[in-house]
Amino acid sequence: MSKDLRHHAIYLYSLSNLSQKDKVKVIRELFGYKDKKNKKIYLHSGLIDTHNCRKLGSNVICVPIEHSLKFSNYFGSKGIKVTIEEVWLK
Numbered sequence: 001m002s003k004d005l006r007h008h009a010i011y012l013y014s015l016s017n018l019s020q021k022d023k024v025k026v027i028r029e030l031f032g033y034k035d036k037k038n039k040k041i042y043l044h045s046g047l048i049d050t051h052n053c054r055k056l057g058s059n060v061i062c063v064p065i066e067h068s069l070k071f072s073n074y075f076g077s078k079g080i081k082v083t084i085e086e087v088w089l090k
Contacts, residue, residue, distance in 0.1 A: 004090050005088040005089065005090060006064065006065075006088065006089060006090070007064075007065040007086065007087075007088055008062050008063060008064055008065055008086070008087050008088070008089050009062075009063045009064075009065055009068040009071070009084050009085070009086055009087075010056070010060065010061075010062055010063075010084065010085040010086075010087055011060070011061050011062075011063060011071060011075070011082055011083075011084055012059060012060050012082065012083040012084075012085075013059050013060075013061075013075060013080050013081065013082045013083075014059060014080065014081045014082075015027075015059070015080060016081075017079065017080075017081065018078075018079075018080070022078070026078055026080065028044070028046065029046060029047060029074075030046050030047050030048055030061075031046040031048055031049075031055070032044050032045045032046030032048075032049055033046075047070075047071070047074065048061060051063065051064070051067040051070070051071075052064055052067075053067070053071075062087075062089070065086070068084070072084070
């Protein structure tokens with residue numbers, strides 16, 4: 001194997017079985033959000049920012065393998081249907 005290849009997990013997830021309120025909560029927890037109060041902006045980081053992950057498309061994220069257990073546990077705790085594929089990427 002090449003030295004520059006890194007092991008990742010690709011997560012394909014579906015939020016279709018969640019209520020609108022729960023969908024918004026999950027999206028905020030994954031991707032973070034901005035909050036504006038009294039002309040001050042607060043940035044809240046999400047799981048994807050704090051764990052060096054990438055969004056590949058709608059409902060598809062790429063997670064370094066060392067963080068995959070945390071994401072699997074997160075999706076499982078929320079009752080989110082997920083498909084995981086392991087890949088090697090530069």
